[in-house]
Amino acid sequence: MTLKFYNSLTKKKEVFAPVHEDHVNMYVCGPTVYDHPHIGHAKSYVSFDVIVRYLRYLGYKVRYVQNITDVGHLTDNADTGEDKILKRAQRERLEPAELVEIYTRSYFEDMDALNNVRPDISPRATAHIPEQIELVERLIEKGYAYVSNGSVYFDVNKFKEYGKLSGRKQEELEAGARIEINPEKRNPSDFALWKKAEPAHIMRWKSPWGEGFPGWHLECSAMSMKYLGQTLDIHGGGLENTFPHHECEIAQSEAANDLSFVRYWIHNNMVTVNGQKMGKSLGNFITLKDAFKKYHPLTIRFFILTTHYRSPLDFSDEALDAANKGLERLHNTIQNLRERLGHAKEGSSSGGFYEKLDHYKKTFLEAMDEDINTPGAIAALFDLSKEVNTLLNSSQEISKQCLEDIDNLYQELGGNILAIIPKTFEFEKTDTSNILTSVMQVLIDTRNELRKEKQWQLSDFIRNKLSEIGIALDDKSDGTTWKKTK
């Protein structure tokens, strides 16, 4: 089995082979923390989370770096806009650093809820100003950048391969004519490495070219170099950042190091809302905090993973409801499995089932190997569940060992890799000494007495009332169980 990734640079699926055999250096563009994260962030970071998890599952030692942009990201790409952080801070009457803190925490809070593993390093741009200045100096020395009126620009004409990622040609960019003419630049598509700070601009640092602040593209080059070296195994990010952001990163990094910057470029696709593009200007942004009020974070995670990371994802209530039911189906099987495990007997295991486990595991891993085909992997889990349900419903005796092995497989695939199966469900957390548990037992016993006497009206009344407060009863041949549904 071989892991393959679609590489946006070569536009081909390629066998994955990192620079160092067992290690993977991975960089993913992080958020600009000027607002709460939205469902677009969720798709992006869940996708990369699964990639990290899968690489680790395969035995790679992954160093996962994801920056926090807290300076330099302007409101437009013509190097003439306002700094997003600064603009928002002024609006909210906060120190920029205060604003950054609020939204950085908000970001991690939501990512944690989605079950994303934290990056190993979350470097902030403002904490790496010296590294960025140093990189700019190197680019000037090597003739790739020039100083102009206190700002420094990258000279795109000097870097022959500019455009190799996005497929854009220099001349075409100029023909586009959407770039404002900036007299400081030699060429309209030159981009800012360092910007001179106007007097009112309070986010400013001393530099050899006067007081200013770094350009947005620069931080990723400087910080990835510092923590991951000059050639990264994987660089991830949103499709919309291919140009200009990633293109500029390549130019800066390769010009500075004379080395290939990234082996595998991985871009994830975007989220639409009810078929329409989600955009600040369209006012249809859905923050994760709002989405979580309606849907469990795991439902959103599962929903994201039912579509391939390179495909667009349309967010709608109908789609989320469908995903919710699908995930519930998967969870039901595992809940039943664990319940059974609670009172299973030791004994010789049902050997025949192991072949099936192997089969679905293989199918799952093969799907993951093909450029992280999570929909295919999930399909394998559903197929497995069908078999497990059949086994559980059969009158066949199942050994404790066998049940444990099935549970372990779910944990391995659905838990560790996809992270859509919780380690413990609500019902498992219920303390048996808990008063609720005792009361429930009384209710269940009473109801079963009524059922024996065929007092259906009363026993249904109990079941309906419990259902209303979020407790579901389940009458099985060997007794009645209950679980919370809310």
Add this chain to the structure above:
RNA sequence: GGCGGCUUCGCCAAGUGGACUAAGGCCACGGUUUGCAAAACCGUUAUCCUGGGUUCGAAUCCCAGAGCCGCCUCCA
């Protein structure tokens, strides 16, 4: 205007030359199970936007057309 992508069952979504008589989920219908439910199981539902072409063989490759979308402003 430049660059790129998409069009597969009612809906969502895998599959990118031969095991496809097209995975999986949701919905619907029929059945099994159940006191009735719930859960679960079984079954039913597509020839892959249109038209050409390449090939022994195409959803998968090529050409033309139709429709939709993204990036080049904001935005992961």
